[in-house]
Amino acid sequence: MSEAALSPAVESRPIQATGLVTRIAWRNLWRNKRRTWLTAGGIAFATLLVTFAMTMQRGAYGMMIESATGLIEGHIQVSHFRYPDDTKLEQTLTKAAELMHAVDDLQGLEAAPRAGAFALVSAEERSFGGFVWGVDFDREVEMFTFFNGIQEGRLPQSDDEIVIGRTMARNVGVAVGDELVMLGSGKQGGIAAMAQTVVGIYESGQAELDRTLLFTRLTAVQNVFELGDELHVVSIRIPDHREVYEERERIQGALGQTYLVRTWDEYMPEVVQAIEIDRIGGYLMYGAILILVSFSVINTFLMIVFERTREFGMLLAVGMRAPLIMRQVLTEALFMWVVGVAVGWGLASVFVGYLMVEGVPVAGFEEIAGTFYISDRIYPAVDAASILTAPVVLLIGTQLAGLIATLRIRSIAPVEALRGE
Amino acid sequence: MSNTVVKCEKVEKTYQKDSVPVYALRGVDFEVNAGDFVSLSGPSGSGKSTLLNVIGGLDRPDSGEVTVDGVALSGLSESELTELRLRKMGFVFQAYNLIPVLSAQENVEFILQLQGVPQAERRERAEAALESLGLADMSHRQPGELSGGQQQRVAIARSIVSNPVLLLADEPTANLDSGTTEDLLGLLRRLNEQENMTIVTATHDPIVMSYTKRQVHLRDGAIERDALAA
Ligand SMILES: Nc1ncnc2c1ncn2[C@@H]1O[C@H](COP(=O)(O)OP(=O)(O)OP(=O)(O)O)[C@@H](O)[C@H]1O
């Protein structure tokens, strides 16, 4: 028989039960204060731990990205479309002066023009392959930490001066003040040769760089390698790495589609990878914590349902339908969540807030940090995901836990529940 | 429709206990008319509770039919039975009648709230019900702050506040002393006489039987005696 057929004998009117259910659920929550605080404490602890860890992770990633891009690469690079895959001399950005003008017109950015060429680097009888970058030292020093790593001497001040890496210096056998000869081919096919004085030696801590890269003034490279008013790369720094994609759009928009504008994650995939691996590790840990807490909530609610079997039997007997009883228990789970997350957030905001001011020292990082004048502390970074992940997952977890526990209510027979006082 | 409120026809109920059949009800034919005040008595295990539960739709008979206020219960789903109990019946059990976190007043209003009665009317009716049972000044106490007899009175208030066609009580006085028992029965008698409330109560207690208009005696799942009070 359908319910309609029963009418008006058994007419089921929809009722406004939210207030009723909410009141009973809230008071039920405090029937067993100790258990509620233990369970809510678990939720609070998980919220605190996951929020703290996620903001620290984000802070650390931010620092990794800043120190990786801040060394010399920049957040964004403009180049010829083929240059990244085919680093040939002829893949240039033409009309460099105009281009730099356009970039400099964009507010809030710093940009460094660069032109580079392969060359055979020799002194006396020894020769090694190297890559000579012509750069604007004033801008580079402003923007990057790399040239803070000059260990000996100074930066070039004229077109016949050059700085080289420690390893290169050792390989070729030169010291500050010695003469170095670079041999390559110019863009028009002519022989490019320059003889320069080593005025400085750097040590970046990255073997690959120290062994291959030489830096001289931009005009020197442009003249010797027959580049004229052309560049290979414009390296750009932005104030906040989190806005790198918006900034890329802005730059691409301003320069037009003839240029390749790439973000750091495209030319430094190893940094992305390191972050991804750490992120996955983090998610595994958060997952474990959140699942563990959810299980303790399941346990609590199974106990609640077990203890109140007789009460639920009575409620069914006097006419409260099973779905409404389930809703009442789920509301209780919701309150458990609210209390836990409120406490967890409260603690996290104090804790993370303090660390955002004070920072967390990174062990073993002081020396490098000192050399390159970058921070040796991690500052937690707050974003929506770091604040919301734990609460959202726990909301799902506690509601699922409540649901699993309340499924038993459907099978409560009032007669059985009320039997045997 | 006649004034028959409950009609049981050939109601049988058998339980399995350790795979031995226990005949709780063996073909019970039983009618309750509007305005009846019936006690179900009999030895322990004679089927009193089973009969009440079957009438209340808390348990289903194996065969036979139960009709309450013209509705055949065998045709109803579990949730329809729950709805029927809400609309037409009041229940008082031996114990654990009340929601421990609600005050007396809220416990009584609870049923009306489930029925969708608006707040102002709810309050008024609950207050009246509590008042009529002499609980006016205890309406804000929670069950834990009430004596056993007071709790049972609140349970009665809750069960009558919605004007059910039938009040079912399973040993409502079993946990009470004799003085309190007589108080409670006086209230039930008044309800029956003044409000014409139809009441069926299971009991062991001769005092209870002495208050009812009609005494039904069960033995081994069958009605042994069905007599009107002298
Ligand atoms: N769920 C059940 N499973 C097995 N047997 C049951 C069940 N419910 C009742 N019985 C049996 O059915 C018979 C009738 O039980 P019922 O509870 O109706 O008796 P009663 O008259 O209310 O007894 P009491 O005075 O002790 O309350 C008893 O023999 C009882 O053991």
Ligand SMILES: [Mg+2]
């Ligand atoms: Mg019984």
